Amino acid sequence: MLRDEDSLERRIEKLTRINEALIERIDRADSARGSTYMLFQTAAVLEQEVLARNRDLETALAHLGEINRELALARETADEANRSKSRFLRAASHDLLQPLSAAKLFLSHLAEVATEPLQADLVGRIGNAFDSTEELIKALLEISRLDSVRLDVASERVSLGRLFQKLAVDFHGAAEAKGLDLRFVISSATVMSSPVFLRRIAQNLVSNAIKYTASGRVLVGARREGTDVWLEVHDTGPGIAEEDQERIFNEFERLSPEGETQGTGLGLSIVRRACLRLDHEVALRSSPGKGACFRVRLPLALDVPGAL
Ligand SMILES: Nc1ncnc2c1ncn2[C@@H]1O[C@H](COP(=O)(O)OP(=O)(O)O)[C@@H](O)[C@H]1O
Ligand SMILES: [Mg+2]
Structure with a gap:
């Protein structure tokens, strides 16, 4: 602090230092005020940004919801197509088995009268072909039953x-x-x-x-x-x-x-x-x-x- 006994030079020196300190403090206050303002500005910009991103997000979510609805619809269509494929396979296999068993019956009559070796051989071959066809149709029928959602497979x-x-x-x-x-x-x-x-x-x-x-x-x-x-x-x-x-x-x-x-x-x-x-x-x-x-x-x- 300034004292009466201080020399003029000393007083000037002290005053200069006090002055410098004050200027420094004012500078600091100024820059603080500046950065607060900057912060305020940044916050405002960020808020705009957040709002914009939120809007983007809402649009994306709405879009996703729409896609999900479309997917569910497509899945339902595919499931129905699959069910109708299974129904078709089941009905076709079932209907094919009836004429096939009739044909096997006719063949067994034919076997009784086909006494020539060549005839007997042919009858045998036709019989084998019928058996393979029957096996295939039964397997297809079984697969379509196993694929059917209504099949009860309780343990x-x-x-x-x-x-x-x-x-x-x-x-x-x-x-x-x-x-x-x-x-x-x-x-x-x-x-x-x-x-x-x-x-x-x-x-x-x-x-x-x-x-x-x-x-x-x-x-x-x-x-x-x-x-x-x-x-x-x-x-x-x-x-x-x-x-x-x-x-x-x-x-x-x-x-x-x-x-x-x-x-x-x-x-x-x-x-x-x-x-x-x-x-x-x-x-x-x-x-x-x-x-x-x-x-x-x-x-x-x-x-x-x-x-x-
Ligand atoms: N025990 C086994 N040993 C060797 N190969 C086998 C055996 N079981 C199945 N396989 C092979 O797997 C294939 C598929 O079998 P499968 O689905 O039962 O049809 P399939 O017997 O009518 O040919 C057979 O063709 C055969 O090549
Ligand atoms: Mg097999």
């Missing part, structure tokens, strides 16, 4: 032991005709599945195992895993290469050359569809030359502890 208790007994009856003759050793490992497991569809699944797997195995054995068994049980069909056939293991489950996909084995190429696609409807996992373990093991995972019926 109930199924005894694997009893299923194995029925399969043994179904396939005993076919295995014997090929000299194959068909075996069922006795099982006391009770699972939750559809008796009809589980039997169809197993029939497809066992018939494939017998069809594609030239010699050796086909083994059907059950293996427990936690609260599930795997129904397994092992064979000593040619096996399936890794790269083919997915696609053989597709419709009309066959690995063996045309004419070597008879088949529609629909069996495994029926297995896949039925398993999907029943929520059963299907798995395949195989490598070329080492046979194949097709497996289906089934939930054990809960109130039967230690069912295996």
Whole structure:
């Protein structure tokens, strides 16, 4: 502070410093005021920006809603088309089976009178062609049933032991005709599945195992895993290469050359569809030359502890 005893130079020096400090303070205040103004300006610009983005967002959301409505409509149309395709397939397959069974009946009459070897041979061939056609139509009918939303595939208790007994009856003759050793490992497991569809699944797997195995054995068994049980069909056939293991489950996909084995190429696609409807996992373990093991995972019926 200024004192009376200070010299004039000293006073001037002090006053100059005070002056500098004041100017500095004023400068600072000015710049603060400036930045507040800048902030205010920036905020105003930002607010405009936010409003604009909000409007963009609202437009985009409205657009999205419109697209969603269009998608739902397209989906509904596609579902209806699919349903009508299934209905058509079902009706056509059903109607085709009737004249076919009539033709088979006529053929059996013809077989009685066709005594010449050539005639008998032809009758036999026509019979085989009819059988293949019938098999194909029945498979298509089955697929369209499995695709139908109205199909009831409710699960109930199924005894694997009893299923194995029925399969043994179904396939005993076919295995014997090929000299194959068909075996069922006795099982006391009770699972939750559809008796009809589980039997169809197993029939497809066992018939494939017998069809594609030239010699050796086909083994059907059950293996427990936690609260599930795997129904397994092992064979000593040619096996399936890794790269083919997915696609053989597709419709009309066959690995063996045309004419070597008879088949529609629909069996495994029926297995896949039925398993999907029943929520059963299907798995395949195989490598070329080492046979194949097709497996289906089934939930054990809960109130039967230690069912295996
Ligand atoms: N156990 C098996 N061993 C070897 N190949 C198999 C076996 N099961 C199925 N396949 C192959 O998968 C293909 C598809 O089987 P599938 O859908 O049942 O039709 P299909 O038996 O009428 O040909 C068969 O053609 C065959 O090439
Ligand atoms: Mg088959």
